[in-house]
Amino acid sequence: MILDLPGQSIPVPMDAFYIQRALINLIDNSIEASSKGQKVVITARREKDTVIIQLKDFGSGMDQETVENIFVPFYTKKDRGTGLGMAIVKKILDGHHGKILIKSRQGFGTEVTISLPSHTSMNQKSR
Numbered sequence: 001m002i003l004d005l006p007g008q009s010i011p012v013p014m015d016a017f018y019i020q021r022a023l024i025n026l027i028d029n030s031i032e033a034s035s036k037g038q039k040v041v042i043t044a045r046r047e048k049d050t051v052i053i054q055l056k057d058f059g060s061g062m063d064q065e066t067v068e069n070i071f072v073p074f075y076t077k078k079d080r081g082t083g084l085g086m087a088i089v090k091k092i093l094d095g096h097h098g099k100i101l102i103k104s105r106q107g108f109g110t111e112v113t114i115s116l117p118s119h120t121s122m123n124q125k126s127r
Helices: 016-033 064-069 085-095 119-125
Strands: 002-004 040-047 050-057 099-105 109-117
Touching: 016 040, 016 050, 016 085, 016 109, 064 099, 085 099
Parallel strands: 002 040
Antiparallel strands: 040 050, 050 109, 099 109
16 A cells, blocks of 8 residues: 655544544455555645545456446445445545545556545635
8 A cells, every 4th residue: 555645734624433434445445456466545635625535546447337336325246245335435425525536447446536625615614
């Protein structure tokens, strides 16, 4: 795993427990999709009033049907699992006014981009 994180913290209003659960789910999926020895790259950065977190794996990737249905509860093509993981991730991010974008190409891997409003933008919205 490769981490590319900013040198200083970026304040984000969040429920740390739930965001941690979402990130663990996404990291687990990236590792599961990767063959032994393949890297998973996690980056975080600030863009204006948003924090961007990206997870990139170089695994098998997903077909278009899977990408289109990934947030549908109980949808899965895995041998094991409930198909609830990504639906829960989406619900957590929605609850934090965040967004998630998934780009995947079979044979090339998957990139997940999460955007969360930073502390500054949340204060501006409440005014």
